[in-house]
Amino acid sequence: MFANLINGEWVQSAHAIVNRNPSDLSDVIGEYASADRQQTLDAIAAARQAAPAWAATTPQQRFDILDRAGSEILARKEELGRLLSREEGKILAEGMGEVVRAGNIFKYFAGECLRQHGEVLDSVRPGIEVNITREPLGVVGIIAPWNFPIAIPAWKIAPALAYGNAVVFKPASVVPASSWALADILHRAGVPAGVFNLVMGSGREVGDVLLNAGLDGISFTGSQDTGKKVAAACLGSGSKFQLEMGGKNPLVVLDDADLKLAVEAAINGAYFSTGQRCTASSRLVVTAGIHDAFVEAMVSRLKTLKVGHALDISSHIGPVVDAGQLQQDLDYVGIATAEGGLLAYGGERLQAEKDGYYMSPALITGTHNQMRINREEVFGPVASVIKVADFEEALTIANDTPFGLVSGICTQSLKLATQFRRRAAAGMVMVNLPTAGVDYHVPFGGRKGSSYGPREQGRYAAEFYTTVKTAYVAA
Numbered sequence: 001m002f003a004n005l006i007n008g009e010w011v012q013s014a015h016a017i018v019n020r021n022p023s024d025l026s027d028v029i030g031e032y033a034s035a036d037r038q039q040t041l042d043a044i045a046a047a048r049q050a051a052p053a054w055a056a057t058t059p060q061q062r063f064d065i066l067d068r069a070g071s072e073i074l075a076r077k078e079e080l081g082r083l084l085s086r087e088e089g090k091i092l093a094e095g096m097g098e099v100v101r102a103g104n105i106f107k108y109f110a111g112e113c114l115r116q117h118g119e120v121l122d123s124v125r126p127g128i129e130v131n132i133t134r135e136p137l138g139v140v141g142i143i144a145p146w147n148f149p150i151a152i153p154a155w156k157i158a159p160a161l162a163y164g165n166a167v168v169f170k171p172a173s174v175v176p177a178s179s180w181a182l183a184d185i186l187h188r189a190g191v192p193a194g195v196f197n198l199v200m201g202s203g204r205e206v207g208d209v210l211l212n213a214g215l216d217g218i219s220f221t222g223s224q225d226t227g228k229k230v231a232a233a234c235l236g237s238g239s240k241f242q243l244e245m246g247g248k249n250p251l252v253v254l255d256d257a258d259l260k261l262a263v264e265a266a267i268n269g270a271y272f273s274t275g276q277r278c279t280a281s282s283r284l285v286v287t288a289g290i291h292d293a294f295v296e297a298m299v300s301r302l303k304t305l306k307v308g309h310a311l312d313i314s315s316h317i318g319p320v321v322d323a324g325q326l327q328q329d330l331d332y333v334g335i336a337t338a339e340g341g342l343l344a345y346g347g348e349r350l351q352a353e354k355d356g357y358y359m360s361p362a363l364i365t366g367t368h369n370q371m372r373i374n375r376e377e378v379f380g381p382v383a384s385v386i387k388v389a390d391f392e393e394a395l396t397i398a399n400d401t402p403f404g405l406v407s408g409i410c411t412q413s414l415k416l417a418t419q420f421r422r423r424a425a426a427g428m429v430m431v432n433l434p435t436a437g438v439d440y441h442v443p444f445g446g447r448k449g450s451s452y453g454p455r456e457q458g459r460y461a462a463e464f465y466t467t468v469k470t471a472y473v474a475a
């Protein structure tokens with residue numbers, strides 16, 4: 001059984017998480033130790049003890065460790081990419097791409113260790129100097145989702161360590177293998193005992209302990225429902241917190257769009273990675289003049305996509321991650337058609353020899369923005385089309401959502417693209433690009449119900465993982 005990493009030791013548990021391949025349920029990836037409450041408390045105590053010495057390391061020491069971890073991740077991209085695709089179900093090219101992203105993130109934050117700086121100002125009073133510096137929070141709890149099993153842990157763990165914090169990390173139960181591999185790499189890269197702890201286990205048990213332990217910070221990505229629980233618990237226990245929680249992202253297609261480009265952006269954004277991205281384009285907002293041609297071209301393109309085993313290089317779309325998510329996706333197709341939407345393509349459970357969780361990508365037309373299919377996050381290969389009159393209506397509909405992560409537009413008009421960029425009520429805007437697929441060195445995050453707290457990624461990550469100190473010194 002793959003063990004948890006607590007205080008620099010591999011620790012077994014009484015119970016196991018059995019990790020199965022969603023492409024082929026007969027393929028068991030491994031058994032992973034499911035930590036209990038006491039083991040989670042042990043990990044927190046170890047992190048508390050290790051945090052001050054880690055905060056006092058030199059930037060060079062932290063650089064060396066994070067850089068070594070990044071190099072190993074990059075060197076093992078094929079092996080780790082296969083492992084990731086086996087446990088989560090995204091196709092191999094996407095799995096390997098995600099591993100490369102994780103390696104680059106560690107390299108980037110290794111560099112950030114060396115680039116930390118403060119500010120010196122003269123006081124408004126004579127003879128006084130003001131120094132503004134950043135300090136680590138202390139111990140940070142990290143709770144990750146299943147849809148990016150190595151990149152999301154990387155973009156939380158790397159800045160936490162780079163800025164001098166100790167970490168207790170809980171991965172999603174359904175994808176422990178990539179997290180275990182990452183913990184093993186960090187351990188061998190030289191992270192001191194207790195500075196990085198891995199506690200695999202359920203949200204109800206391990207997650208609950210982390211939320212109520214009064215940690216210095218909690219960084220969470222996952223559903224809105226759980227995010228609300230995280231927020232309430234952190235307010236109670238006094239932990240600083242940061243939440244990333246999904247989207248209902250619009251891709252606007254205007255009459256003047258390059259049709260081929262718009263279709264490729266929509267196919268990529270809505271269906272690649274099986275639509276299991278918080279940045280997925282689940283609402284396609286299309287103006288009347290291009291609507292019919294767009295829908296026809298989408299259906300033609302969808303017919304060329306092969307749904308299949310994630311490790312089969314001819315597959316374009318892998319399985320859904322598990323039975324619960326598959327049922328949720330199929331239910332939403334039913335909800336949309338019951339509300340009056342028309343199923344233009346797909347939306348069916350696909351039977352497979354190996355019993356994987358396969359469904360055909362669904363395109364639903366004739367929808368309006370108040371339908372549940374356009375208000376609630378599905379998190380699967382399901383997209384709906386909303387027909388609108390013109391740019392102004394498209395923008396209004398794009399912004400009319402409880403979420404605000406990404407907003408995209410396809411147009412050849414610089415003027416309308418600029419208007420959209422300025423007026424979109426979202427944390428990220430994409431012009432003539434899919435809504436999904438972001439860089440690792442720039443801020444990531446949204447507005448309204450999508451996010452709470454400082455942005456993740458790039459140097460903006462320092463806003464969450466550090467606290468600012470202002471010192472007044474009489475000269």
Ligand SMILES: NC(=O)C1=CN([C@@H]2O[C@H](COP(=O)(O)OP(=O)(O)OC[C@H]3O[C@@H](n4cnc5c(N)ncnc54)[C@H](OP(=O)(O)O)[C@@H]3O)[C@@H](O)[C@H]2O)C=CC1
Pocket residue numbers: 143144145146147170171172173174201202203204206207208211221222223224225226227229244245246247277278325328377378379
């Ligand atoms: N925005 C995004 O990036 C993501 C959004 N989602 C959305 O969430 C839906 C459900 O996915 P799911 O994985 O169940 O998401 P959850 O929000 O339930 O899980 C995310 C993480 O939180 C943990 N967790 C769950 N309950 C608690 C709790 N009470 N206290 C502390 N931690 C907890 C989970 O642990 P455990 O795995 O053990 O349950 C997991 O590590 C999806 O259908 C999708 O709509 C999901 C993933 C990512």
Ligand SMILES: O=C(O)CCC(=O)C(=O)O
Pocket residue numbers: 147148221276277278279435436437438
């Ligand atoms: O689209 C991306 O590259 C990132 C998506 C993401 O972070 C998520 O789905 O949680």
